Amino acid sequence: MNFGLNGMDCQGTERNWEADWRADKPREECGVFGVRGSDLDVSRITYYGLYALQHRGQESAGIAVSDGDTIKLHKNMGLVPEVFKEHHLDSLTGCMAIGHVRYSTTGASLAINAQPLVFRYAKGMLAVAHNGNLTNARELRTALANTGSIFQSTIDTEVLVNLIARYCGNSIEEAIMKLMIDVKGSYSLVVMSEDKLIGVRDPYGNRPLCLGRLEEAYVIASETCALDTVGAEFIRDIEPGEIVVVDDRGITSIRAQNSKKRTCIFEYIYFARPDSVIDGYNVNWCRRQMGRQLAREYQVDVDLVMSVPDSGTAAAKGYAEERGLPFEDGLMKNRYIGRTFIQPSQSMREIAVRLKLNPIKSVVEGKRIVLVDDSIVRGTTSSKIVKMLRDAGAREIHLCISSPPVIGSCYYGIDTSDPEELIACKMTHEEIEGHIGVDSLHHLSREGLLNVFGEGRPGFCTACFDNDYPIEIPADLRKHALD
Numbered sequence: 001m002n003f004g005l006n007g008m009d010c011q012g013t014e015r016n017w018e019a020d021w022r023a024d025k026p027r028e029e030c031g032v033f034g035v036r037g038s039d040l041d042v043s044r045i046t047y048y049g050l051y052a053l054q055h056r057g058q059e060s061a062g063i064a065v066s067d068g069d070t071i072k073l074h075k076n077m078g079l080v081p082e083v084f085k086e087h088h089l090d091s092l093t094g095c096m097a098i099g100h101v102r103y104s105t106t107g108a109s110l111a112i113n114a115q116p117l118v119f120r121y122a123k124g125m126l127a128v129a130h131n132g133n134l135t136n137a138r139e140l141r142t143a144l145a146n147t148g149s150i151f152q153s154t155i156d157t158e159v160l161v162n163l164i165a166r167y168c169g170n171s172i173e174e175a176i177m178k179l180m181i182d183v184k185g186s187y188s189l190v191v192m193s194e195d196k197l198i199g200v201r202d203p204y205g206n207r208p209l210c211l212g213r214l215e216e217a218y219v220i221a222s223e224t225c226a227l228d229t230v231g232a233e234f235i236r237d238i239e240p241g242e243i244v245v246v247d248d249r250g251i252t253s254i255r256a257q258n259s260k261k262r263t264c265i266f267e268y269i270y271f272a273r274p275d276s277v278i279d280g281y282n283v284n285w286c287r288r289q290m291g292r293q294l295a296r297e298y299q300v301d302v303d304l305v306m307s308v309p310d311s312g313t314a315a316a317k318g319y320a321e322e323r324g325l326p327f328e329d330g331l332m333k334n335r336y337i338g339r340t341f342i343q344p345s346q347s348m349r350e351i352a353v354r355l356k357l358n359p360i361k362s363v364v365e366g367k368r369i370v371l372v373d374d375s376i377v378r379g380t381t382s383s384k385i386v387k388m389l390r391d392a393g394a395r396e397i398h399l400c401i402s403s404p405p406v407i408g409s410c411y412y413g414i415d416t417s418d419p420e421e422l423i424a425c426k427m428t429h430e431e432i433e434g435h436i437g438v439d440s441l442h443h444l445s446r447e448g449l450l451n452v453f454g455e456g457r458p459g460f461c462t463a464c465f466d467n468d469y470p471i472e473i474p475a476d477l478r479k480h481a482l483d
């Protein structure tokens, strides 16, 4: 979590409109990828795998490659294609690679905090890439530092690295099993020694992690969309509490901890790519069902259904299907806004908003609209979008959200803002309607959300909707980031 940074960027400057826009959604965490197999261009496969996972983190990217003797690394701030040029990939040759894309949930957004982390220890070299957030990192870090450990970065992943180094007595697998007893929180890891690729999912399976096969090689990735992209065949999800080791003998599975499955339900609502399948559920299908459930819960007399693109689109189509209403593209999204465009000044903010989204007047003018979005965190962009639609002549706007109100912060690797910034914590339902400027507002119920997954559904973390945190949150973490 970026406690203390809200309202400011990592350099301490006032947040620009793009940051405002992004802050009105829970922000993605990280994506991890690994591949092991001979006669493959492992660095380019990892590059394409990371490209497919770019939606999980846009601040930094890195690839570490092992040639069997040593591990080479390139990482930097930026998007995958900004960080890696041909000559970087040409120099990263080997038989195994891991990669990482990052959005900073602990530690500042600095190159030193980019992953993978590569280090030497008593048994050789290791590389580690982590998706998630350790809830007892501060406590472990203090204990490690007091007994001689030195830290180079401010990220919780370095705690994992130090624990592996401490527990390295017999094997890397044994070190990871011991580490899993000590650490609490959320972690999906890919770990690489000179000769082994290892995937680890925490006992709650909070973040996704899956295993695939690419000819004779094995691939581990945060989401199946990365397997699809590199042409790998999905084998299975890595189970909560499981360690999967890929070496010369093939695959070995170690059930290191009992599973208490509580996968993040927000992966299905917003984070994961629609073409991914997590624990047997296709993300796009889930979003469509959320929209259908929303329609069963809330019906209002309207002319058409439209979405806030793109994250609200699948649910909007589901809502329209269930009600037999037309779905229309009423908001045009500019897909070519990069991170490097010139930020508009304060006086040009209206232009900035329209640069990102613009209503199609002929679609919305004089119409009564159900507008579907996936979530509201702070409510700042929702009100701007509603104003745009009003200016374009919309007669009525009924905002339907395909998730329950966000009333709790996430401590497991998602930046959902501090509780005092969450609009559902600050205002009543009626006040939010007035603030956003809609004729009505409806959120999908928690029960309705869970019903999407059917009777035999797995356990989910729904803590940001009900404050029922499956993994204990230390009091100090509730108010402060690690650094």
Ligand code: SF4
Binding pocket: 026, 206, 263, 264, 265, 266, 267, 409, 410, 411, 412, 413, 414, 416, 461, 462, 463, 464, 465
């Ligand atoms: S608190 Fe919310 S965002 Fe965080 S893991 Fe749980 S469901 Fe996901």
